[in-house]
Amino acid sequence: MRYLPHSKNDVEDMLKTLGLESISELFSSIPEDLILKDQLNIANGLTEWDLTDYFTQVSDKNYSRKSFLGGGSYSHYIPNIINYLTSRSEFLTSYTPYQPEISQGTLQAVFEYQTYISKYLGMDYSNASMYDGATSFVEGVLLSLRATKRDKVLVSLAINPRYLEVLNTYKEAIGFQVIFMDIDKSGKTNLDKMDSLEDIASVVIQSPNYFGVIEDQDLIKPRIGEEKTLFISIFSEILAFSIFNPPGIYGADIACGEGQSFGLSRSFGGPYLGVFAFSQKLLRLAPGRLVGESVDKNGKRSFCLTLATREQHIRRERATSNICSNQGLCVLRVIIYLSLLGSSGLKKLGEINYNNSEYLKRELLKIGCSINFSGETFNEFVVTYPRELSSKKFFDLGYVPGIEVVDKTLPDNSFLITVTEVFKKSDLDSFIEAIGGVL
Amino acid sequence: MRYLPHSKNDVEDMLKTLGLESISELFSSIPEDLILKDQLNIANGLTEWDLTDYFTQVSDKNYSRKSFLGGGSYSHYIPNIINYLTSRSEFLTSYTPYQPEISQGTLQAVFEYQTYISKYLGMDYSNASMYDGATSFVEGVLLSLRATKRDKVLVSLAINPRYLEVLNTYKEAIGFQVIFMDIDKSGKTNLDKMDSLEDIASVVIQSPNYFGVIEDQDLIKPRIGEEKTLFISIFSEILAFSIFNPPGIYGADIACGEGQSFGLSRSFGGPYLGVFAFSQKLLRLAPGRLVGESVDKNGKRSFCLTLATREQHIRRERATSNICSNQGLCVLRVIIYLSLLGSSGLKKLGEINYNNSEYLKRELLKIGCSINFSGETFNEFVVTYPRELSSKKFFDLGYVPGIEVVDKTLPDNSFLITVTEVFKKSDLDSFIEAIGGVL
Amino acid sequence: YEEPLLWEIGDGQGVGFSIPGCETGKTILKSKHKRRGFKLPGLSEPEVSRHFTRLSTWNYGVDTNIYPLGSCTMKYNPKLNEKVASLKGFTNCHPLQGNDLSQGCLEVLFKTGELLKEITGMDDVTLQPAAGAHGELVSLMMFKKFHRDNGEEKIRDTILIPDSAHGTNPASASLCGFKIQVVKSNIDGVLTVEEVSKYLGSNIAGIMITNPNTLGIFEKNIRDISELVHRCGGLVYGDGANLNPLLGKVKVADTGVDAMHINLHKTFSTPHGGGGPGAGPVCVKRHISKYLPNPKVVFNSGKYTFDYSCKESIGRVHGFYGNFSVILKAYTYILSMGRDGLKKVGEYSVLNANYIRFRLKNYYHLPYNADSMHEVLFNDENQKKFGVSTLDIAKRLEDKGFHPPTIYFPLVVTGSMLIEPTESESRTSLDNFIKAMVSISKEAKEDGNILVNSPKNCKCERVDETLAARKPILKGEF
């Protein structure tokens, strides 16, 4: 077997060294009747070539062309250099950097990530990642419960429904209350419930929200006023803050969500990146790993994991979270991505997304589609197609219509669609022409 | 431009440092009328994404499936680990290892290559590569002229015709004589001319030869006898020596040819690897780079380029060759390939090639094809298809018939075909069935 | 050499990204939410390439040398897995494009699940959890739902956890609202029926057991303990972190566990990536499979589909379907190894650990005499008298070009050094590591200062972690 270095001689010699006759003696501490008599019902190993053929065939069973699908997973350009650099075995195959002297590469990169993310989001600090947008959102909620010692959270219904599903799962198991805020005609969250409720641990808003609409986050903090309620601002399209204000501007205490747009492929939903940023006052309660700057014995700048007393391997049942493996390599991808763009590149990219999206909006309106939510959007919006445009029609034309959105405020045949920089004008025009032809 | 680090500020600052006002002043030493007035007639730079799309389309215009084509370029399995390791920038982007202290990686790998190749071919030494099989063959001939101070070479006509074309080009420019030896009915070289000629610098045989036939190389050295004529044994399918005797066994003074089969992709003909091995007595006349073992100041084993006094950068017009850039990275690919296989793996792989090839031979005979050359073969042979099987028929069936071979000893519709380990029995059976269906 | 931070390179005005043209016209953004400028340095591609290449050389990976971290299973990460996971048909697949357009991905998920069921002997599986600890949490959520459906959620509020357990076990249980009762292992390093019995009662929700445990010892009483816990109304959780030695040897289902997670990034060779991503599929017995997260992947009449139909499910635990690419890599690995290969993995991992144990036992103290499985636990008992600690030994190993073992874990032993070589290490590699450990034991005797002052040959000397925690600097300024 090509991955196993021992030759037959090696095994025999080593057994002899140990004074053993056979491999099975090594397993003598296992009760004999637990030892399998039969082989596993698994095929024999395949060659590299058969596997390559097989997986090429399997992958071809997926649709992998451009689509207008978004809703938490976005199609953005990914520079090849990211794949190249992250494939270096020193990054790819290393463990969590517990031994700083031989892990300065990962540590410095994470420190750079924390710096870029916290500045990009306008927050005090960022941790070194959670699993994905949904779990990061839930960790934000849990942090607010911990920090305020309260058990109720006020949550916008305009949050990604899959994120809300995950919240519900945790809520059921852990036991806390979730109160929802409705959506108004503009597609924004109706904040009225904020005034009538007490003892709220946190108010949670997504912006751009699930319908792509930019929320009026400036209204939150003033409405919280003197209360100790935390403001949690979440996101699934982090690129929006290239041209729209980030959570920090509005005084968010916790900003968390999905970082996939920054250099991670869609890959059927994972691995993605749970971005988690927070204000200084929450530092010692925050979940996840943190890298800090320090000095070595000679006073030389060095980096190491820090504030580990929050973590499970030190604090066990009193840890701020149970997270251990995080999304380290995704962090590396994101910091490489951000360093290639810088703020000027990000701004340009954001503008292209916005321009493309607004263009498609205008063109869709021209051919008789409607856009019911009046709120401004970044690169995602909800469109209502005429009835003639059924899902089947779309498939026949070779398009995916978007993600169906069912909401009492919306007509039937409404879909969330996303337009990023990967679309050229000609792509959009072809789309309009194709569906226009059916109308 | 993403590959250029200077910002506008950088350029201005640097010009200021130099006391210059504009970039164009930097070019003031060039006569003004040589400076281009217009821009180059080349498009503006394309993005990474447009280029990826473009090249995907362009590459799809090529046929890239399994084919029976060989004749100096072979389809063998290439382990993915080779691509992975050779893409490490320390290997990929380094220069010729002139500074040994910071090039021990390349140097040791080349030393390992020289060792494996010389042992595999049964020769005293191997150099660190020539451009490809054809040029390596010519360098072998030139070395024999140099070593014997003669100007006639006796060359088999069963050598790859493209190699012979290159020889002819060099012959015309440099000026030496080439005398050809015919082919007999078995597909082997008729050696009779060896006896009637004098003052021959070298006798050159390819084995397996262009028709895939194993030559009787054991007859060469005895026939040369006391003469100082050198025996040059060349090859285009180096894998053959996994189960057939290598040149060294037959006393070849020079063994040279193509190394592409050992881990290099076909890539439309290059880069490939000129393998060049030779006997001890030719060491100081041999072309190309050599890596030797030595010690550093502390007596520690280290490697460095050696015998550079043969080379152009030291000896200039008295160098043994004008080669400078060789095929360094291909050398690295080959030594990785060989280390993954070892002799036991090579032997197994060779046997599969042989078995597959012999199987197809038998099956072709069954359906009415003929095999005119009686000599034994490794993984290539010449088949004569029935007349009904025109090239067009093959294309219609989705097959490439092989490389057409035109020779007076062969009937029309004769093709050289190659069967390697990439063919499964089912592939071969489908082929037989498809062409059998036409007959 | 030193490598500056990103914002210390150049003037930050570079761009290393191909900004595409935009022909759809400029729409002026007139929003009160419009962002008014922010500053993140950008660099050209050559600068970025060099920066991260240089940083990488300060790291240590599995391709650098042996990485003998106990309970972490740092085995070779095949490059083929990476190639498969980078196939466009997978990377470009959107998670919401529907069953019809995702048959390839769904096939991968379904078949991987089937293989994990066969390997563990369990009845059902979810691939959603993104890491081992996530899998633990998901399992405990299922346990909770089980007790709730039995009307015992309030009563059964305690989880038993052995003293040698990973920190994630108590952390997950606590996060899920359970109380923790620690159970001591005995002098041989294993749990006993007697000790577990002490704590059994109507308040027990379940027990979490790692097997082989983090002392490297097989919990030989596990079936009896499982039976006992079951009889008392509790459930048994298996922490699969140490599954590697059992491959093809023992089906975990036979030991009585009701649910277990598997760390694909340990047992099934997917890279750790400097901290992740991993994947923590959970396998369960039939009686609790209805609680598995939604959606499940099912195969019916030739078609793979996401099944959301289970009403008793605890619900979704990940934004989409877990770390798909990681699962794909593990699937590739299992198909590469095949049944014979997997069995040899288990065998050689145990052989290698025992070889190290045998060759080092005269130099380092073995706190337990019981047979070792895939990892072996030493401590610094023999070296303490020379003023040398486990930490010093670890740092000295770094100087010699080796990654240290897991240190100061498990907590039940002081000065732990937990060594897990994995089956990927050749004999030559083991011998080199052993040689280094032996030479360090001699250095400890002869001149402990060498160890105390190590490392000297690494990127930096020992880092002041106390300072880092006291005055946290968690981001740079520019």
Added chain:
Amino acid sequence: YEEPLLWEIGDGQGVGFSIPGCETGKTILKSKHKRRGFKLPGLSEPEVSRHFTRLSTWNYGVDTNIYPLGSCTMKYNPKLNEKVASLKGFTNCHPLQGNDLSQGCLEVLFKTGELLKEITGMDDVTLQPAAGAHGELVSLMMFKKFHRDNGEEKIRDTILIPDSAHGTNPASASLCGFKIQVVKSNIDGVLTVEEVSKYLGSNIAGIMITNPNTLGIFEKNIRDISELVHRCGGLVYGDGANLNPLLGKVKVADTGVDAMHINLHKTFSTPHGGGGPGAGPVCVKRHISKYLPNPKVVFNSGKYTFDYSCKESIGRVHGFYGNFSVILKAYTYILSMGRDGLKKVGEYSVLNANYIRFRLKNYYHLPYNADSMHEVLFNDENQKKFGVSTLDIAKRLEDKGFHPPTIYFPLVVTGSMLIEPTESESRTSLDNFIKAMVSISKEAKEDGNILVNSPKNCKCERVDETLAARKPILKGEF
């Protein structure tokens, strides 16, 4: 750490390759030529992966730091080029599958040729030569044929070559059967009409000129010299090794050359690979284009084809069509840069060299006062008095984490240090290099022994190259 040789690892019985099954039956080989056993050690994939990963860390690449080798143009090698060259449609393409099935590859060859013609202003091109020196030889073969067709082959037996030329120039000319006459450059480092005139006569086949030359100076008299040589019946060859600064600035055709090669691995960013592969396309003027090697790639009625029709061609010079993948990478680079990018390449390469010149001129001696183009020549004149040579300076640079410049070349100056930073280097990178050079000049003054004993921080100290040549060990034994 040390890394053993392949045959010093394990017992050599491993296999890291997926040997496929064989269902075609075993055919017994009953040949007198059957090989009777041989021994080459085999290793498992993890061992091979680690071996070569470790070896790689002893190397220095462009992604490590500045690589200022004069006349070598060690610029950044874009990763995109590698990705394009690895597309299956290219890598799986057999060179003999015919025009119809190779339209993609032929398009790449044809369009690259067109771009090279536009960049140089020349009329025709061959892409067959596998390296710069190969291109030189091919050009000289064409020159020879030209003179032969004029009935002057026997008379015109001499090639003029400046004293600053690359060693390949005389080596190629000599290989092609020419005599060499060296021409001296003047005190300003350039060729003069007077000096060239001295040697002109009916025996002159041509002249080989590198421009800018290897002193980094533009040959300002080149047009007059070309005219003179032409008038005398000779041809002018341009060594394109230093094409980089001229991109978009000067078309080499305008300087009067009849043929030139281009090093794609220098000017057009393809990686040097530790010694190759490169590619050395040759561009020619119309009057000698009929001598170009066969086949040529032509485009007619929408189809690309290999054209073998030219009877006067010198013939084939490569087994197939040159280093196709290298050409493909260069093509990708040109399309990435576009006309503006290419022009900036030239400009910034000259800016960077002059910046280094300016910042170092007070520390190191400049043998020539003439303006530098893309590279700058210093020597050890200022340091000699402290017993420190160019070699010592170079080795000390290695200690400080930098690759040295080209040393002891060109030969016209003693103790040459030829520095070519290329446009890929940022200002920060240049400043770091300058800082190191300045500090070395101070060390030379204060304690030359530091330099003489360097390097101390590399994989090894200075290697005994004399021993290596005196007692050659060119392979290992096992």
